[in-house]
Amino acid sequence: MEPILELKGLTKVYPGGLKALDSVDLSIRRGEIFALLGPNGAGKTTLIGAVCGLVRSSGGSMHAFGHDLAIDWRKARSRIGLVPQEMATDMFETVWRAVSYSRGLFGLAPDKGRIEEILKSLSLWDKRDEQIRALSGGMKRRVLIAKALAHEPDLLFLDEPTAGVDVELRKGMWTIIDQMRARGVTIILTTHYIEEAEEMADRVGIISKGRLIMVEEKEAMMAKLGRTEAHIALAEPLTELPPTLTGYPVELENDGTSLRYRGGDGTGKGKAEVAEITKALTRSGIDYTGIDTRESSLEDIFVSLLGEDAA
Secondary structure, three states: OOEEEEEEEEEEEEOOOEEEEEEEEEEOOOOOOEEEEEOEEEEEHHHHHHHHHOOOEEEEEEOOOOOOOOOOOOHHHEEEEOOOOOOOOOOOEHHHHHHHHHHHHOOOOOOHHHHOOOOOOOOHHHHHHOOOOHHHHHHHHHHHHHHHOOOOEEEEEEEOOOOOOOHHHHHHHHHHHHHHOOOOOEEEOOOHHHHHHHHHOOOOEEEOEEEEEEEEEEEHHHHOOOOOEEEEEEEOOOOOHHHHHHHOEEEEEEEOOOOEEEEEOOOOOHHHHHHHHHHHHHHHHOEEEEEEEEEEHHHHHHHHHHHHOOO
């Protein structure tokens, strides 16, 4: 299947020499949720701006829906929506007029039924006649999404959609994003809340210093780079490890009262090794009173990769 968006060698160098994007290659599949993760200044917003026509690239190519964005940008741009980080709308405008105006910007005929559907799906219908300035931060964020959906895009960029939103509203936003995907919208998401990416994304890309250092299926990334950590509480303290544990990545801690395992890196066999270790302890006549096992989160992997990239 042809990708809905394909970037090849995308580069952006600002006056003064700052390279915000460094030969980025990326293909986005139709219907997926793709999470683009990276620290502040990594190039996430610049990449989005380049695709959406807000930033002029310095090199490389961009194709969306089969159109070269350097040539047929009007045809492609009409199918792309953007929810920016910052409010970029008239705060004295009503919700209804702001969303309707966004639809008209793309040359679409007025459609009160479609606007009503969008506002109801975002729990904004009761706020339709209120000025945007009177809304809460979470509701203002929803207005941005409604404006982006007004022209019925096939590809939607969400740049930090839940920044500054409380936990309850963030979870509500996740539901909205899932509903959009169910309607066939392809979503590219940037976020500082990595649990959002872990919750929703099909694939994850990690960008640092303008370079895309990894793109992988979320589950494959966690299996490949994840790690198991286990703490085994011992019934009696040990002064040294028994020979049966030779070769396992274990060490004594807390004055010999517990055993710590860290392993499974890139193999996915961490849980199996923990089970082998407990059997080895039993064979050695060593009792234990409890096991606390933890698998790496996407955030652990993210921090580890960025640490390696900075080295």
